[in-house]
Amino acid sequence: MKDGYTILELLWYAQRMLVYPAGFFDVAPLSYSPRYYHLPYSDIKLRTKDRVELECYLIKDEEEEKVKRSRGTFVMFHGNAMTRSSLLEYASLAYHCGFNALTVEYRGYQRNKGYPSEKGLQRDAQAALDYVLSDPILSTKPLIVFGQSLGGAVAIDLTSRNSSKVSALIVENTFTSIPDLVWGRFPLLIKWISVFCTQHWHSRRKIKTLPSSLPILMLSGLLDSVVPAAHMSKLWDVSQTRHYSGGFWRWVQHRISPATKSQEKQAPIMDEFCVFEYGEHVEMPLLDGYDESFEEFLDKIFPKSNTVPVTESLS
Template sequence: MYHILRIILYKLWVVSTFTLFSSFIVFWFYGFVTAFAVFILGISGILYSAQDLLLYYPNDPPDSRVFVLQPSNYKLPYESIKIKNKDGFKIHMFLIKQTSNSNHKPTMVFFHGNAGNMGQRLSNVSGFYHKLNINILMVEYRGYGLSEGAPNERGLYIDAQSAIDYIMQRTDVDRTKIIVFGRSLGGAVAIDLVSRLEYRNKIWALVVENTFTSIPDMAQIILKWNCLTWLPQFCHKNKYMSLKKIGQILTPTLVICGSNDALVPPAMAQELYVRCGAVCKKLAVLPGGGHDDTWTCRDYYSSIQQFLVNVPPLPEDIIPFFDDVSKDPTSRNTLVHTV
């Protein structure tokens, strides 16, 4: 509770001070009842706005918005790419391709968690590259790293759609073997993407790791306030209703969680697995894995590899879709590459 109040007062001290001052002025002229109403409305607005500050940490550590570690530091071949999303913001991405037969390898679209930038996940991505023998498209949401804008739920969904649209336009990757991966907050973004009607039959596999069922559920667990049980959904600025959306997913799905995750309870992974609408699905609970280090567990990469081996190919009737996308000149107008 103290940590939350400290963040609110530090980030929104001007608004907080204005609210308190306004309440005193109203009390002087109109009395206690009106002043109390103004105070409650002001505090409600502050708490609603502060939800972004409590969820998104693009400045942790402090240099995350100006310094992004490059894949070359791990001796990985890559392209540094910027695309313009539907809102007009430039989104930064790394495309790391295998040096041989990259167009015959699966490609993973990687969505990271709520803090830092994608460069801080390169150790994990290096493992995907070498141990799974796949290509990886790393996506940096708006307001993170070198991407423009500020993070919000709708915006992150749009960034994910822009990234998948981009990779579907590439002719140097196998567009019938696209893996969508998300960790923690990235898992919620991945679930939203794959649950959408326009994408659910075009993604080969979905992998989510240490992902929550929803933000309202996480708020109850972290804050431990009984009153949150009765709080209406519209009071939550960010919802990320993954448990509700995952029932609409038909894509083969792997749900991974660390048994020692102290932030997102492993029971949430079980709920997501049970609710998932896919026929081909698997739950992998890795002993000793924490929220941020499950990828260091012994069976981590082998669990993903075994799952992918059993994923069936996409139906042949969607193959013409990829040809239509690659021939559409208008879909490339918003792309900006920086190699």
Template sequence: MTEPDLKLNLPNWLGYIMTITGVTGFAGVILLYACQCKLIYPANYPEGSREEVAVPSDYGMNYIEETLRTRDGVHLKSYIILQPNEDEAKRRPTILYFHANAGNMGHRLPIAKQFYNRYKCNVVMLSYRGYGKSDGSPNEKGLKIDSQTMLDYVREHPILRTTPLVAYGQSIGGAVAIDLVSRNEDSFSGLMLENTFLSMPKVIPHVMPFLKYATFLCHQHWYSEKAIKNIVNTPILFLAGAKDELVPPSHMLRLKELSETRAGKVWASFPNGMHNNTCMQPGYFTAIQNYLSTHILKEELGERSGTGYPTTQQVEPKETEDEATVEAGYVDGQIVGEDKENNQSYQLVSGLADEKGQTHNFTVKEVYLDKDD
């Protein structure tokens, strides 16, 4: 007696589809697990990002380039951009800038220039391990060490150690910032987040839909939805692009809802903001200015706020024709200010539009803002 032949009688076309689908799915699973860090941290994009890194002096800012050594022996390149007057530098806020997952810190200097010139902030920024001219290879554990290394440096710096510290993160840089502040909240006076996700497993299905059933293999977690609950005494600014095509806008809204901070939450949404161009939207820098003025800077020099953070005298930003940028636009859909024109052009990490008008990550193009007549 022979054993029955266990065989499915499927149509040839259906068997072909199942075979192709199965092979594609299996390949996707292998890709997600084995090449995960290369997918999440495309440090080589845009082309030349590991060799060419712009410097602050290209944008009229004096700076010191520091090589920071992490506790696991990785050397990181960092820019320390101080206000030119030492006494003023000691009073002004310091922005710890954490960039998105493509490019390097040099691509973000146009935005750093706005913090430096318009708001008279000191700016500290670094290229994560494996980015720009920093050593090593990027991964979640490593980036957390990198951010801690930068904070430790700032806390020992003779000028910066007494300044109010504000963490600013874009996209995955927001996840880095949330993690760092959640572990060192006593060191921070503020946190600003742009287009940040709840967690890596929850954002992968939107970036790579064919892997939505394989997220259990994701070993880069970035659980911002958990870490943000540990931040309870720091005011948070949420800068959300309503047309973000990579991180669902609902992620930012949910982060705001999950936040339990008692120091204030500020929500600024931009109706036409996509993942890479939210920072170019009307009202973006107005929202930042209002947040810094209300939550970081205080009227009386030397006073301390109720949370114990050092405060500084409020200084209204002054414009010149060459440095003027977004002064007005929309915050939460409401017009703020009278002028609606933007007047500067910058080189920023942005998306390259396809034939459908959608922009995608990991490329650099020239972005122009309208000029005043």
């Protein structure tokens, strides 16, 4: 019996190590700080519900008046083998579009205490959102949740639990669920593995529960060898069922008979699905057209006419 418990414990820890490797093994220290991108920032510590402290970057101007003129705030989540410095390319893009950004480091990553798990990362994400909502200025601005790879699953989960507080959702190269990802790589083992699976991240289930009025931007690289692009396509299809009163089957009917679409749509659809032919799992912001897709979505949802972009101070 003791050996049985040992095997179960090994399976329990092993899957966490596979899903969150940088939370269990030493990885390279933060490669860049916001200074490298000439971004104004603060090192902040978040405190989660279970009293874990998280070191994060808050990208925003020091002058209160400039912060008041910002267009909103991003809460950003990175991939499983990354760190908060991996998000700085995205934070820089957001900042130069007139937004603030909070780049979140998970528990167990870098100098943060604790061990990562699905429940733990959910608490980390909630602490980040609550931090922004507790700020007297940032709380008055639109809030955008962004996630890359595993961070996309964290972002979808957080948004599904706080949809009334989130103004837009952006995800890049993320998956439909952990079991689906395993199925694609080890189809013969999935039934056996699923019995012991504790890390699920069921994004496909959660994204269809989001309000149809919530704008979603999906950014997909067709050359992604880590998370096949089919995952993003499936997430997109499921997300679009939100816009039809009959759900999935009504959406299928509209795909077959486009002429009836205008009769069923509940509101103008603000979602965007951007596919990059040469996009790989990481470094998507370096691709031609990426910045434009990002900015055009933000400009559509948060028109500049109502605010003065932060970056006017740089000119």
